[in-house]
Amino acid sequence: MSAINKPEKSKPKIAMLGFDAAELSYIQEHLPMLPNFKRALSCGRLTRLSSPAQMFPGSVWPTFYTATPPGEHGIHHLMQWDADAMRLRRVSDSWIPCEPFWRELERRGLRVIALDVPMAFPPKECAGVEVSSWGAHDQVNLFTAYPREIKTEILRRFGEHPMGIEVPVDKSLSERMHVRKNLVSGVALKGEMARWLLTSRPWDFFIAVFGESHRGGHILWPDAPDGESSIPASALLDVYLALDNALGSILAAINLAETTVIIFALHGMGANLSQEHFVTPLMDRVNAKFGELEPGLFPAGHAPRQRSVMRLLRENIPPWLQSKIAPLVPQYVRDAVVDRQFTSGRDWPHTPGLSLRADNNGYIRFNLAGRERQGMLERGSASLARYSDLVRESFSSLRTVDGKRVVGDVYFSSEKFPGKRMGFLPDLIVTWDGLEPASRAESTLGTVVAEMDTGRGGNHRGVGFQIVLRPGSEQAGHEHLNEPLAITELAPMILRAFSDGGVI
Ligand SMILES: [Zn+2]
Numbered sequence: 001m002s003a004i005n006k007p008e009k010s011k012p013k014i015a016m017l018g019f020d021a022a023e024l025s026y027i028q029e030h031l032p033m034l035p036n037f038k039r040a041l042s043c044g045r046l047t048r049l050s051s052p053a054q055m056f057p058g059s060v061w062p063t064f065y066t067a068t069p070p071g072e073h074g075i076h077h078l079m080q081w082d083a084d085a086m087r088l089r090r091v092s093d094s095w096i097p098c099e100p101f102w103r104e105l106e107r108r109g110l111r112v113i114a115l116d117v118p119m120a121f122p123p124k125e126c127a128g129v130e131v132s133s134w135g136a137h138d139q140v141n142l143f144t145a146y147p148r149e150i151k152t153e154i155l156r157r158f159g160e161h162p163m164g165i166e167v168p169v170d171k172s173l174s175e176r177m178h179v180r181k182n183l184v185s186g187v188a189l190k191g192e193m194a195r196w197l198l199t200s201r202p203w204d205f206f207i208a209v210f211g212e213s214h215r216g217g218h219i220l221w222p223d224a225p226d227g228e229s230s231i232p233a234s235a236l237l238d239v240y241l242a243l244d245n246a247l248g249s250i251l252a253a254i255n256l257a258e259t260t261v262i263i264f265a266l267h268g269m270g271a272n273l274s275q276e277h278f279v280t281p282l283m284d285r286v287n288a289k290f291g292e293l294e295p296g297l298f299p300a301g302h303a304p305r306q307r308s309v310m311r312l313l314r315e316n317i318p319p320w321l322q323s324k325i326a327p328l329v330p331q332y333v334r335d336a337v338v339d340r341q342f343t344s345g346r347d348w349p350h351t352p353g354l355s356l357r358a359d360n361n362g363y364i365r366f367n368l369a370g371r372e373r374q375g376m377l378e379r380g381s382a383s384l385a386r387y388s389d390l391v392r393e394s395f396s397s398l399r400t401v402d403g404k405r406v407v408g409d410v411y412f413s414s415e416k417f418p419g420k421r422m423g424f425l426p427d428l429i430v431t432w433d434g435l436e437p438a439s440r441a442e443s444t445l446g447t448v449v450a451e452m453d454t455g456r457g458g459n460h461r462g463v464g465f466q467i468v469l470r471p472g473s474e475q476a477g478h479e480h481l482n483e484p485l486a487i488t489e490l491a492p493m494i495l496r497a498f499s500d501g502g503v504i
Contacts, residue, residue, distance in 0.1 A: 011204065012497050013259040013471075014504070017194075017250060018209035019243060020118055020137055021217050022265040024048075024465040030237060036248035040263050044467040048484035053267035054462035055416055055429050057359055058138070060266040060487060061119035065100035067491040071419025073098050075119065078138050079338055079357045080424060081365050083372045086348060088339040088357055090331070091140065093121035096424060101491035102128075105205050105498060113197050115208035116190070122146070129197060135161030135190050137211035142331065158193050162186045163215055165334070167326040169319035171219065171455040173231070179219045180235045183212040184242045191246030195253045205494070210246065212239055217269030221458025231457060260497070260504050261469040266487050268461035272360075275406050275432045277450040278398060278441055279355040279362035280342075285445040286394050290352055290387055297376065297383055299349045319453070348374035352387050353427075360459045362430030364391060371423065388428075395430050397444040406441050408433045466490070468504055 031038045051060045052070055058077035059070040066073045074096045082089040089095070100120050102112045112128035114120070119140050122132040126146035133139045134154065143160075145151035162182040171179070187210060194208045216239035220231055247263070254261060291298050317325075326334055338357060346354065348367065356363040366384065369375035377384045391410070398406035408431035414422050416429070437452040463484065497504050 012501065013203070013255075014205050014262065014494060014497060015198075015250075015254055015259055016205075016207040016262045016264060016494075017247065018117070018207065019263070019265045020209055020211045020214035021267055021269045021460060022210075022213040022240075022243070023217065023268040023270065023461065024265070024463075026236075026269070027240065030240060033237070034240060034244040036244045036251065037263075040247070040251075040261075040467045040469060044261075044263070044469040046465060046467050047482075049264065049266060049464035049466055049487050049490075050484040051267050051462060051464055051487045052417065053460050053464075055361065055411065055413070055431070056425075057267060057460035058119070060464075061117065062098050064266050064487045064490055065102075065117065065120055066098050067101060067488045069417050069419060069488065070425060071413070071417035071422040074419075074421030074424035076425050077357060077359065077363070078119070078140065079335065081356050081426070083375075083423070086346075086373050087343055088335075090335050091119075093124075096421070097121070101495060102205055102207065104495065108498070110204040110498060111202055113201070113203045113206045113208075115194060115197060116211060117207060117209050118211060118214075128203075129201065131193075131197075134193075135163055135186050135211055136209075137163070137166070137214040139165065139331070154193065157196065158189050161189060163212060164327055166215060166218065167323045168454040168456070169322045170453050171323070172320065175320070175323060176219055176231055176235065179215065180238055183216050183220075183239045187212045187239065187242035187246050191249050194246070194250050198250070198253045204498070208250070210243055213243055213265070214269075216240075217458040218272075218456040219458070221269065221271055221456075223271045223457075256469065257472045259471055262466055262490075262504065263469070264464065264466040264490075266464045268463055268465075269458050270461045271436075272452070272454075272456050272459035273432055273434050273436065274360045274452065274456075274459050275398075275435070275437055275441075276358050276360065276362055276454075277437070277452045278406065278448050279358070279364070279430060281448050281450050282394060282398070282443060282445065283353065283355045283364065283391075285443075285448070286391050287350075287352060289394075289445055290390055291350065293390070294383055294386070297352070319455070348372075349376050352377050353391060356426050361432070362395070362428075363426035364428040364430065366427045391428060394443055394445050398441045398448070399443070400435065400438045401440055401442070404435055405433045406435065406438060407431070470504070 027037050053060050056070050056076040062073045062075040070076050075091050079088045080091055102114055106112050106127040114130045116134055116136050118136050118138050122144040130146045132144045133141050134143050163186045216236050220236040222233040222236055351367050353364055353366045356365050367375050369378050395407045395410050411429045413425040413429055439451050440449050493504055
């Protein structure tokens, strides 16, 4: 193990440039207009990335930065079910602590700059530079920066990022065009900030993520199954043109002769084919049916009541008004509204399971005695098995009016993602069969009428990509024809590169 006779290795420099939920096929389709992505693809090595996004799109960033699957790190969404409090709650470091791998680099004495990595909790102490939730699509916390004085400097130089929060309601064309404008100007600001951070201080590892590709994909997807406001194809393209421009200016600020650059997206984007709007109304029927089938389980024998004032309000306040109100109220108030939408009016002894906040698939949580504070179904009981069967059969039975299957499959997350924190995950994941969102479906429990009303014309796809530019290399770009690389492999690859000069 002696280092004698070993040649001195030069210390690597690595820059990771993330384009959150950017879609490779969209980039490739528009390559003539995206000269910097084009150059990267022609000089670098392209590899597809596999991730848990097909099941839990909200888990990809913690999966990447902890190098563990969702059952181990426990994060699947920004707003998760807290079984002790019987409520939905924003994930936080104090509740579900997860440490990103670059803190280990800092402990080794390396100089780290991390800018807006989604779903990464800000540090309590930080030896490097870390900016969190300045311009992120999913804001896991309020804007924070280390060292502390840098926050003032950022606000002075760049101001607030114009992206703001996403209010999940239908949007008019003019509202979408306003989103486009904010994303385009936000990308330019983020690019400038990245350049400033890169050139104003020394670093060994740099990571910056553009959340605008994620928000833009959701709100501006051009093939959106959205009859009311057809979105001009130029809207999303404008965001990608801005991203390409920012990529070029960041690459120009990096000494490419001595730096490995990884351009990456952990998952992708496509037209929104989610049927998530059916989950809550169908779960109401499942619970009512279960009350009829197993009256002995329910105190006083009556069937579950599901009357949520918040749900009624949410469904009856016009979307434009919700869009106006939401950004004006503090984050904790918005979180309370989301929670009440799913939990208000719940009579827990009469609620064997509930739908959780989701983004594409359906998420269902059982109300288990001993796990949930007011749980009612016993673990391992015949009742739980019958309830689980009823949920799965009811969802599998969903058909469109012309008889097509709505649901792809219903999975147990404990089978897909076993691990020490799988108790933080939903119990069931409902996936869809690739149809455009329907507004009416037949089931064994009757007709369910519900509209997709999230304002999202685009939604997640499971496959991401990375383009690796090795120092000084102008290698002929070619796609790795091997299996996609799992996103859990990326952090170990970086750590190895810094510890023993491992090649990326
Ligand atoms: Zn998303």
